[in-house]
Each structure stands twice: as structure tokens, then as C-alpha cells.
Amino acid sequence: MSTLVPSHADHYPTYFHRWWSLNQKKVVPYIFIAPTMLIFTTFVLIPIVYAAYISFFKWNGISEPEFNGIRNYTRLLEDDVFWTSLKNTILYTLGVVPLSMILGLLAAIGLNRKQLPGRGILRAIYFLPFVISAVATATTAGWIFGDTFGILNKILVELGLNKVQWLTNRHTALLTVIATTVWIRMGFCMLIYLAGLQSIPSDLIEAAKVDGATARQQFFRITLPLLKPTTFLLLVLNVIYSFEVFDLVFVLTNGGPGYSTTVLTVFIYNSAFQTQSVGYASAIGMVFMAIIMTITMIQWRISNEGGRID
Amino acid sequence: MANITSKSSSIFNMTSRTRERMITVITWLLLAAGALIMIFPIYWMVATTVMPREDAYSRELLLVPPNITFDNYVNGWNNSPWPQWYGNTLIIVVTSVAGITFFGLLSGFAFAKYQFWGRNILFLIILSTLMIPLQVLLLPRFLIVAKMGWANTYWSVIGPHMADIFGLFFARQFMLEIPDELLEAARLDGAGEFTIFFRVVAPLAKPAIAVLVILGFSARWNAFAWPLVALTRQEMYTVQLGINHMKGYYFTDFPAIIAMVVVSVIPIVIMFLTFQRYFIQGIARTGIK
Numbered sequence: 001m002s003t004l005v006p007s008h009a010d011h012y013p014t015y016f017h018r019w020w021s022l023n024q025k026k027v028v029p030y031i032f033i034a035p036t037m038l039i040f041t042t043f044v045l046i047p048i049v050y051a052a053y054i055s056f057f058k059w060n061g062i063s064e065p066e067f068n069g070i071r072n073y074t075r076l077l078e079d080d081v082f083w084t085s086l087k088n089t090i091l092y093t094l095g096v097v098p099l100s101m102i103l104g105l106l107a108a109i110g111l112n113r114k115q116l117p118g119r120g121i122l123r124a125i126y127f128l129p130f131v132i133s134a135v136a137t138a139t140t141a142g143w144i145f146g147d148t149f150g151i152l153n154k155i156l157v158e159l160g161l162n163k164v165q166w167l168t169n170r171h172t173a174l175l176t177v178i179a180t181t182v183w184i185r186m187g188f189c190m191l192i193y194l195a196g197l198q199s200i201p202s203d204l205i206e207a208a209k210v211d212g213a214t215a216r217q218q219f220f221r222i223t224l225p226l227l228k229p230t231t232f233l234l235l236v237l238n239v240i241y242s243f244e245v246f247d248l249v250f251v252l253t254n255g256g257p258g259y260s261t262t263v264l265t266v267f268i269y270n271s272a273f274q275t276q277s278v279g280y281a282s283a284i285g286m287v288f289m290a291i292i293m294t295i296t297m298i299q300w301r302i303s304n305e306g307g308r309i310d
Numbered sequence: 311m312a313n314i315t316s317k318s319s320s321i322f323n324m325t326s327r328t329r330e331r332m333i334t335v336i337t338w339l340l341l342a343a344g345a346l347i348m349i350f351p352i353y354w355m356v357a358t359t360v361m362p363r364e365d366a367y368s369r370e371l372l373l374v375p376p377n378i379t380f381d382n383y384v385n386g387w388n389n390s391p392w393p394q395w396y397g398n399t400l401i402i403v404v405t406s407v408a409g410i411t412f413f414g415l416l417s418g419f420a421f422a423k424y425q426f427w428g429r430n431i432l433f434l435i436i437l438s439t440l441m442i443p444l445q446v447l448l449l450p451r452f453l454i455v456a457k458m459g460w461a462n463t464y465w466s467v468i469g470p471h472m473a474d475i476f477g478l479f480f481a482r483q484f485m486l487e488i489p490d491e492l493l494e495a496a497r498l499d500g501a502g503e504f505t506i507f508f509r510v511v512a513p514l515a516k517p518a519i520a521v522l523v524i525l526g527f528s529a530r531w532n533a534f535a536w537p538l539v540a541l542t543r544q545e546m547y548t549v550q551l552g553i554n555h556m557k558g559y560y561f562t563d564f565p566a567i568i569a570m571v572v573v574s575v576i577p578i579v580i581m582f583l584t585f586q587r588y589f590i591q592g593i594a595r596t597g598i599k
Contacts, residue, residue, distance in 0.1 A: 021502075025424070028503035032420035033432065035413045036473045043470035044439050047450035054450065061453075107344060110337045117338060124586065125345040128352065131582045131589075133532035135550045136571045139557055140355045143564045151354055154371040183348065191593060244443045247534040251554055265445040272449040273539065285446035293441050 055282035072283035084259045085267040092263060093242035095178035101234055104189025112197045127187035134247035141180045141252055170260040173253055177261050189234055196230030232303040243292055264288050359569040366565045386566035394545060395552040402467050407526040409472030414522055418481025419511055440475050448539045466540040471530055477522050484518040521592035524585050528578050549574045
């Protein structure tokens with residue numbers, strides 16, 4: 001009989017070998033998951049418990065930590081910077097999520113047309129910004145949106161228009177950050193929508209055409225409802241991404257000018273590593289995590305109910 | 311009679327076909343206009359780096375570089391320890407990607423194909439950590455890494471980057487599709503569980519490995535927040551930290567900084583264009599299923 005490997009089953013040299021050949025199917029899965037579990041425990045589970053613990057202390061990271069109960073949390077409620085960064089995070093999310101999803105959907109519908117010349121190249125161009133690192137994008141955006149030498153302002157001047165303080169004005173900086181993010185995220189939304197569109201059976205659309213449905217009816221009555229699961233998925237992913245955005249904002253504006261682009265993650269980072277309020281930063285982190293979990297739960301609830309109605 | 315109907319239907323077809331063609335043309339024009347807007351920042355990024363500094367910092371609008379130079383690349387490369395930073399990045403990226411792929415496949419296989427006590431609860435715990443934002447972990451993780459004596463070492467970045475929920479999830483989804491009969495047949499032939507993993511499962515998982523390696527490489531190459539916290543000494547910097555550092559010190563010489571940005575982006579862009587299929591498959595799959 002041909003075997004894949006030399007077999008140990010026909011002779012048991014030691015007690016261990018016998019035990020092993022009888023029990024390996026029960027033991028091996030634990031060995032297989034051990035490295036992953038070890039890494040998760042060390043770098044995710046222990047840190048999160050530790051952060052919860054530190055959040056009840058006044059600590060600068062160096063001297064002896066001093067227990068101060070829930071005072072970090074009550075301080076948070078009175079901290080204007082916290083409320084500003086919460087507001088900025090929400091405004092950022094409200095700007096980024098619908099814009100990148102609508103533009104992504106439109107691009108996906110266009111790119112889903114057969115016989116469209118250069119479909120592959122167009123798709124690659126739309127998706128390219130998503131591949132580039134946030135640091136690279138933020139650095140380049142800093143140059144493009146520059147007040148004096150930025151190409152956008154040079155174009156505006158050439159057209160006889162006024163310059164815009166893209167990143168140096170409190171009222172425009174957040175909009176500029178949102179626009180840059182839409183540039184990054186749109187291709188991602190397009191890709192997921194494209195996969196969703198391609199899973200719609202084409203005879204369904206054909207049947208609607210035969211029944212005399214207009215293009216508008218086809219889109220709003222058939223395509224859009226069938227894309228509902230894709231839309232929910234993108235909504236969840238995009239809202240979480242927007243709440244957790246850090247790299248782009250940190251490198252592009254570092255929360256400025258003033259606190260006009262300070263989002264929650266930047267506020268946490270600066271509290272922990274700039275002002276060294278380690279305990280306070282942990283408390284903000286806990287509140288932030290609670291917000292993220294609440295949003296995720298609500299979205300799960302809604303998407304499950306949506307699924308049940310269908 | 312038959313003639314008339316066939317004629318009228320052919321006319322009907324022709325008009326609807328020209329209509330379809332019109333829609334295709336308009337769609338193409340709109341998409342191309344959008345693509346121009348999307349590509350312009352990338353074009354301008356590259357154009358800036360081949361302009362002499364005087365041109366880049368002139369008040370005139372120069373959409374096409376009138377003079378070409380590579381001085382910005384030379385200046386950028388020489389004003390910072392780039393060879394060291396690229397070396398650091400390669401060590402960190404290659405080791406973590408090897409870890410993500412190997413450990414992801416191992417645990418994905420275990421969660422997909424074995425019945426063991428605690429399987430569902432452990433998987434649920436891992437999945438629920440998806441809700442923990444990285445920014446909340448930065449500080450306590452930094453304190454723990456420092457206690458382990460790992461501050462400013464490669465391991466401080468590699469360690470946490472060696473397990474990835476999306477990697478595990480993707481590997482598990484892939485393993486679920488491997489038929490149980492195949493594994494049973496190998497067991498009947500006397501193969502042990504390790505042999506089954508390395509000789510039967512791993513070769514079958516090549517497409518999944520490709521996706522894990524490609525997505526893992528781009529994610530680790532682009533990683534910023536955790537390396538920023540873990541690596542504070544300049545000689546330990548990664549490429550992304552190097553760019554951020556340069557931006558703070560040489561902000562009067564943007565063309566040189568952007569030149570280094572272009573260099574840092576090239577490997578990822580080449581990888582994306584070469585393995586586009588895997589990128590798209592991986593993202594569509596981890597996103598959708």
C-alpha cells in the first residue's frame with residue numbers, strides 16, 4: 001500500500017508515541033492556534049485590561065501612579081477639547097461616509113458597463129489612492145494644498161479667483177481633510193460595490209427591461225435594493241474607519257489649526273504622548289472604545305433587522 | 311406581413327443599440343473626467359520631484375515641468391539615513407508578513423477543520439477584538455513592550471503585527487472550502503496532523519497565501535501609528551516614520567521630501583499593478599464574506 005508518509009501506526013516504540021497517535025487530533029488544534037492566541041493575549045487583551053486599570057489613576061508615565069477614582073472620567077465631561085474632537089470626528093464621518101459611498105457607487109455602475117473601453121485602466125486609477133500610504137498621501141496633500149506654492153492656489157489665481165487657505169484656516173481645514181479622505185476611500189467603495197453589482201444576476205435586469213422598466217426604475221427598484229447588503233457592509237466599514245482615522249490627520253494637520261481638525265484619536269495620542277497624561281488618555285480611550293462598540297452594535301442590530309424584513 | 315415586422319423590429323434594435331452606444335460614450339467621458347481628477351495629485355506628486363527647486367517654488371503656474379532634474383532625489387536621499395530606514399522596514403515587513411501568513415493559516419485551519427473544546431468562544435473573543443481601536447491600544451501596549459525590554463527593537467513592531475484578524479478570517483474562510491474527505495483520506499494513509507497541514511493543506515492554500523502575503527505586505531509597509539510609538543530612536547525608524555520626520559525638518563524643501571515619498575510608494579504601486587487580481591479578490595472577500 002502506498003502511503004503519503006512513513007507510518008508510525010503499526011509500531012509503538014514509546015508510551016508517548018502511543019498516546020500521541022491516539023490523541024493528536026485533540027491536541028493539535030490547540031498547538032495550531034497557540035501562536036495567534038499568544039500574540040492576541042499579549043498585545044491586545046492584556047493591554048486593553050491594563051488601559052482600563054490605568055484609567056482610574058493620575059499618572060504621568062514616570063512617577064508613582066496615584067489612584068483618583070473616576071476623576072479622569074468627570075474631567076473628560078468638562079474638557080472642551082474632548083467635546084471639540086468628538087464634534088470633529090462626527091463631522092468628519094458625516095462628510096466622508098456618504099460622499100465616498102455615493103461617488104464609489106456611481107463609479108462602480110459606470111465601470112460595470114460591458115464594452116467600456118479601458119475599463120481595467122480606469123478601475124486601477126480609481127483604486128490607486130487606496131494603495132498608497134496615508135503618510136505619503138498626507139505629505140503630498142500638504143504640498144498641493146499649500147497657501148502660496150500649492151498647485152491648487154496657483155490654478156485659482158490663474159483663473160482670476162481668490163486663493164483659499166485650504167489647511168491654515170479653521171473653517172476650511174476639516175473640509176480639506178475630508179476631501180483628501182474621499183479621494184482615498186472612493187476607490188475602495190467602488191471596488192466593493194463593483195463586486196456587489198457583479199453578483200446581481202443579469203437575467204433579472206433583462207426581465208425588467210422586457211417588462212418595460214425604465215433605466216431609473218431598474219436602478220431604484222432592482223439594483224439598489226439588491227445592493228443593500230453591500231451598502232450595509234460599506235456603511236459599517238466606513239463609519240469605523242472614519243471614527244478611527246489617525247495617520248492622515250496626524251501627518252496632514254496634527255489636529256490644527258487650533259483644534260479645528262483634532263479628532264478623537266489625535267486627542268488621545270496627544271494626551272498620552274505629548275502632555276503625558278497617561279491616566280487621562282486611557283480614560284478617553286475607554287470612552288472612545290465604548291462609542292465604537294455602541295455604533296457597531298447599533299449597526300449590527302439594524303442590518304439584522306433589515307435582513308429579517310427582506 | 312412577416313417582412314414588415316422583421317423590418318420594424320430591426321429598426322427598433324438599431325435605435326436602441328445607438329442609444330446604448332451613446333450611454334456608453336457619455337459614461338466613458340464622465341469616468342475619464344473623474345479619473346483625471348483622481349490621477350492629478352499623483353501626477354503632480356511625480357512632476358514636483360523632477361522640477362528644479364526654483365520652478366517648484368515659483369509663483370507662476372507650471373503644470374508641465376519646463377526643466378527636468380533629478381537633484382531632488384539626490385538631495386532627499388542624502389539628507390537622511392534612507393538605506394538604514396529601508397533596511398529596518400524590510401526586516402520588519404518580511405518577518406511580520408511571514409508571521410501573519412504562517413500563523414494565520416495555522417489558526418485558520420484549526421478553526422475551520424477541527425472540533426475542539428472552546429473553539430467557538432475563542433473565535434468569538436478574537437472577532438470581538440475587531441471593535442477595539444488601535445489608538446486605545448497604543449499606550450498600554452507601549453508600556454507592556456517597554457516592560458518586556460522591547461522598546462526600540464524590531465520585535466516591538468513585529469510582535470503585535472504577527473497576528474491579524476483579517477488574515478485569520480480570510481484563511482479560515484478559505485480552509486472551510488477544503489473537503490473533509492481529503493483530510494480523512496490522508497489520515498487513513500497514516501499521515502499525522504502536522505503532515506496533513508504541511509503536505510496537503512498548505513499546497514492547496516497557495517491562492518490564499520498569495521492574497522495574505524500581498525495584502526499583508528502593503529499593510530505592514532504602510533503602517534504608521536504603532537511604529538511611531540514603538541520606535542523613538544531615529545536609527546530604528548521605518549520608511550513611513552522617516553518621511554514624517556523629514557517633513558518636520560526639511561519643510562522648506564518639499565520637492566526633496568516628495569521625491570522620497572515617490573520612492574516609498576513605488577514598491578507598493580508596482581505590487582498592486584502586478585497582482586491587481588489578488589488585491590481585488592482579497593479585499594472583496596474580506597470585505598464581503
